[in-house]
Amino acid sequence: MKHQGIVILDFGSQYTQLIARRIRESNIYSEILPFNASIEEIMNHNPKGIIFSGGPASVYEPDAPRPNPEVFELGLPILGICYGLQLITDYFGGKVIKAERHEYGRAELEILNHEDLFKDIPNNIHVWMSHGDRVLELPDGFEPIARTYNAPFAAIRNKENKIWGVQFHPEVSHTYLGKEILKNFAINICGIVPDWTMGNFIHEKIEEIKQQVGYKKAICALSGGVDSSVAAVLVHKAIGDNLTCIFVDNGLLRKGEREQVEKTFRDNFHIPLIVVDAKDRFLNALKGVTDPEKKRKIIGNLFIEIFEEEAKKLPDVEFLVQGTLYPDVIESVSVKGPSAVIKTHHNVGGLPEKMNLKLIEPLRELFKDEVRKLGKELGLPDEIVYRQPFPGPGLAIRIIGEVNEKDLEILREADAIVVEEVKKAGLYRDLWQSFAVLLPIKTVGVMGDYRTYEKVIAIRAVESSDGMTADWARLPYELLDKIMRRIINEVEGVNRVVFDITSKPPGTIEWE
Numbered sequence: 001m002k003h004q005g006i007v008i009l010d011f012g013s014q015y016t017q018l019i020a021r022r023i024r025e026s027n028i029y030s031e032i033l034p035f036n037a038s039i040e041e042i043m044n045h046n047p048k049g050i051i052f053s054g055g056p057a058s059v060y061e062p063d064a065p066r067p068n069p070e071v072f073e074l075g076l077p078i079l080g081i082c083y084g085l086q087l088i089t090d091y092f093g094g095k096v097i098k099a100e101r102h103e104y105g106r107a108e109l110e111i112l113n114h115e116d117l118f119k120d121i122p123n124n125i126h127v128w129m130s131h132g133d134r135v136l137e138l139p140d141g142f143e144p145i146a147r148t149y150n151a152p153f154a155a156i157r158n159k160e161n162k163i164w165g166v167q168f169h170p171e172v173s174h175t176y177l178g179k180e181i182l183k184n185f186a187i188n189i190c191g192i193v194p195d196w197t198m199g200n201f202i203h204e205k206i207e208e209i210k211q212q213v214g215y216k217k218a219i220c221a222l223s224g225g226v227d228s229s230v231a232a233v234l235v236h237k238a239i240g241d242n243l244t245c246i247f248v249d250n251g252l253l254r255k256g257e258r259e260q261v262e263k264t265f266r267d268n269f270h271i272p273l274i275v276v277d278a279k280d281r282f283l284n285a286l287k288g289v290t291d292p293e294k295k296r297k298i299i300g301n302l303f304i305e306i307f308e309e310e311a312k313k314l315p316d317v318e319f320l321v322q323g324t325l326y327p328d329v330i331e332s333v334s335v336k337g338p339s340a341v342i343k344t345h346h347n348v349g350g351l352p353e354k355m356n357l358k359l360i361e362p363l364r365e366l367f368k369d370e371v372r373k374l375g376k377e378l379g380l381p382d383e384i385v386y387r388q389p390f391p392g393p394g395l396a397i398r399i400i401g402e403v404n405e406k407d408l409e410i411l412r413e414a415d416a417i418v419v420e421e422v423k424k425a426g427l428y429r430d431l432w433q434s435f436a437v438l439l440p441i442k443t444v445g446v447m448g449d450y451r452t453y454e455k456v457i458a459i460r461a462v463e464s465s466d467g468m469t470a471d472w473a474r475l476p477y478e479l480l481d482k483i484m485r486r487i488i489n490e491v492e493g494v495n496r497v498v499f500d501i502t503s504k505p506p507g508t509i510e511w512e
């Protein structure tokens with residue numbers, strides 16, 4: 001049985017994920033489904049209320065996305081946001097037209113009725129608008145409950161049929177008390193008890209996994225990152241030693257990474273762990289290869305090959321644990337609105353299809369920050385919980401050109417210094433990524449009385465919210481200076497350090 005909550009039908013707004021997050025922040029479960037989800041699918045999620053998201057379409061266009069009309073017959077409270085409000089207006093016979101003036105940005109909302117949606121909200125608040133259409137006439141049975149200067153029907157309701165609509169976006173932070181408005185809908189109107197916490201998510205998930213797996217066996221590919229680590233610990237809580245984790249040491253890891261995985265999983269959590277030392281195989285396969293995409297392919301394929309070999313040695317495995325997150329799941333169902341995102345990188349591409357195993361994806365309902373909370377709750381160390389993303393091909397795509405053991409050693413040391421100093425400066429968690437890159441050129445320097453001719457390290461540090469776009473981080477000069485000094489003094493083979501000031505686009509975060 002799923003936790004009671006709110007189902008959000010996605011009409012393609014760039015803010016749809018935010019609606020789910022805001023509601024979850026109030027300890028109320030919520031899920032996003034495609035706008036045309038069947039009634040059966042919707043009811044499978046045990047909703048006590050439904051939200052229609054915004055979207056880029058106009059309701060008067062012939063191919064405008066519409067929900068299954070039966071959602072209006074379910075007797076569940078409905079809240080339409082922006083396009084959602086216009087859909088409701090249109091469906092019940094009101095009139096929506098193109099606005100003479102686009103209303104975009106901040107607007108002052110005057111609340112006319114404080115009974116339900118706006119309970120305990122002040123009379124006047126700032127809200128965030130973003131729309132090109134407006135409601136001209138309300139359908140029968142509806143009344144305005146708030147207005148702005150440009151929009152007399154900025155919020156409406158039909159109390160008898162339990163339908164509400166708002167023209168503004170309560171989910172964005174620019175709307176004052178927007179989270180409270182969503183909470184009012186969920187608690188006052190839908191009657192949900194706000195008891196969805198990480199503790200009880202863990203409890204429910206464990207029961208669900210036990211039911212799904214029973215006494216059968218599962219494997220998990222650990223990468224050392226937060227997603228696969230949290231997934232593994234959670235599944236281990238459910239099925240105990242019927243879970244085996246496999247960690248492939250490809251020789252392309254950061255300093256101390258393998259040791260930390262061994263310590264955490266084997267020593268602290270007592271999870272059966274197989275560590276495969278495959279350094280030589282990877283380095284051999286990468287010999288002479290300089291093309292970045294070729295490197296990726298070789299590493300990805302070899303990983304799958306090794307993982308399969310190990311899995312075959314274990315008898316009767318039927319399940320594969322993966323740390324898939326919610327954004328990966330909804331990207332694939334979201335309508336092709338402005339929110340459609342193109343994903344190019346996948347951590348463990350191709351594993352499930354090839355291996356014919358059933359999937360366990362215990363994190364597929366969670367956002368990254370929720371996974372971190374869960375990791376903390378499960379007792380994982382901060383070093384894993386707050387780890388910055390690290391690419392599957394590892395240091396191989398941070399050594400420009402051919403990869404060899406000696407350069408890996410140089411990069412590993414330099415990278416460890418960057419990470420250590422960034423952490424000491426208290427910036428590690430604010431940065432999306434911060435790392436070192438080894439360049440395939442030598443430059444002249446002078447150390448003591450000697451001329452040197454050695455390699456160059458580039459420092460890369462970026463701020464980003466999802467890795468799709470990024471800005472270079474304005475690291476303090478003192479920090480850069482400290483990193484430079486330490487790298488040149490402590491890492492043999494490097495005599496110059498440079499700082500990358502390219503944003504994405506036009507650059508990518510990784511250099512290859």
Ligand code: XMP
Nearest residue numbers: 345346347389390391392393467508509510
């Ligand atoms: P780029 O370099 O494309 O990177 O700006 C965006 C994000 O993806 C990570 N990345 C990868 N992750 N396999 C991965 O699992 C890869 O081949 C790969 N390439 C880049 C990168 O670290 C950044 O977070």
